[in-house]
Amino acid sequence: MxxxxxxxxxxxxxxxxxxxxxxxxxxxxxxxxxxxxxxxxxxxxxxxxxxxxxxxxxxxxxxxxxxxxxxxxxxxxxxxxxxxxxxxxxxxxxxxxxxxxxxxxxxxxxxxxxxxxxxxxxxxxxxxxxxxxxxxxxxxxxxxxxxxxxxxxxVCTTTAWRLLRRARLAPGETVLITGIGGGVATAAMQLALHLGARVFVTSRDPAKRARAVELGAEGAFDSKGPYPISADVVVDSIGPATWEYSVRTLRHGGRMCVCGGTSGPKVELNLPRLFFKQLDILGASxxxxxxxxxxxxxxxxxxxxxxxxxxxxxxxxxxxxxxxxxxxxxxxxxxxxx
Structure with a gap:
């Protein structure tokens, strides 16, 4: 090799x-x-x-x-x-x-x-x-x-595709993508739109939020949260800084797709929320x-x-x-x- x-x-x-x-x-x-x-x-x-x-x-x-x-x-x-x-x-x-x-x-x-x-x-x-x-x-x-x-x-589009494929993303479902701007997040937005999903994004940067909407996102929120939607799938590359709000966004049976941790390597997981809402947590690189x-x-x-x-x-x-x-x-x- x-x-x-x-x-x-x-x-x-x-x-x-x-x-x-x-x-x-x-x-x-x-x-x-x-x-x-x-x-x-x-x-x-x-x-x-x-x-x-x-x-x-x-x-x-x-x-x-x-x-x-x-x-x-x-x-x-x-x-x-x-x-x-x-x-x-x-x-x-x-x-x-x-x-x-x-x-x-x-x-x-x-x-x-x-x-x-x-x-x-x-x-x-x-x-x-x-x-x-x-x-x-x-x-x-x-x-x-x-x-x-x-x-x-x-790197980015292949990672995003592996996550969304494993998350069983279907047309009409709602996707939240945190930290729009990074390669995987941006590729996930393009793939989700290609698959017919409703796409929402987050960013601390107003210009990035506006640009994401220009590219097809239905809405964009400040990453500091909370996020006023319910999502079938979340694609997260930020980690602990947004984890709580991201998980709260998920509907019953929702899927959390993790591809990074720009704000740190560790998060707290509320186990009752995980099993009562029957959530999936997926990772890919x-x-x-x-x-x-x-x-x-x-x-x-x-x-x-x-x-x-x-x-x-x-x-x-x-x-x-x-x-x-x-x-x-x-x-x-x-x-x-x-």
Missing amino acids: LPDLASLRVMQAWNLPESPGQFVWGEVPDPQAGPGQVRVKVRASALNHMDLWLTTGLPKPPSFPHVPGNDVAGVVETLGEGVTRFAIGDEVVINTALVPESALERGLDSVLDPKMRLLGEHCWGGHGEFCVVAAHQLEFKPKNRTWAEVASYP CGSQEEFRYVTSLMEEGLPVVLDEILPLSEFPRALDRLRTASQLGKVVLEHPE
Whole structure:
């Protein structure tokens, strides 16, 4: 799963020399494709909070230097021995959840394999010239979509789809999405609207609330609560700061979908409310190859994505600052030189 770094060749990449620490631009060993692997010339990569967390040492990369970047799309540059599905020059996008090929037999639950690793966390990611992964992690780039659009969806839209699929979201049901602005929250809004749900969102930022309504949300509330609706499904990425109001919003038989905890790692759970209201609590981070393939098909059919800003790869530090201040609504994407 890790690229072969034995070659003396080098590439240019944003990399972390140590952690805690700061990213620097410079030469790192050039990863080569081994058996069953594909080397991709990166055309676009997108930011995630993982890029910030790595600089704090939580999580700490397995080795240094470390190249970040969870969301990656590009062009096949080299094929490892035994790769037959792809050809040099194919335009592709990479699933962030890396698993052994044998895990694909688990279908929708391949992401639950104990050996699952995240691109850009446990191994080198895409904020550099090249990225090497196993061929079974690739899907063909959706037609008629830009590189920036394609790089925006592997983490957030796949995670959102896995949550909403497991939550059995049906047309006409009501969804509350907390903390609109983040990648998964924004993708969940677009997917819920696509599925025919009524969508409401929360944010501390009046401008983000207004923008969400422009994008199709039926209503938007201040995240400090309370929220004047009843919901079948809540998609929460905030955690303890909004948990009580979010759970109170759920109807009997409601489903709480958790994809983050920006306000902290621990919440209090009222057990009688859980069992008397017969609530489900679901969590997800990324998704299976089968789910990723389905989301890729939705992208090809025209599923909207929300891009906050598109910057050149050289402006990665500026992009990090935008993420750090939670200023974005949608994905911040880096375009790479051809």
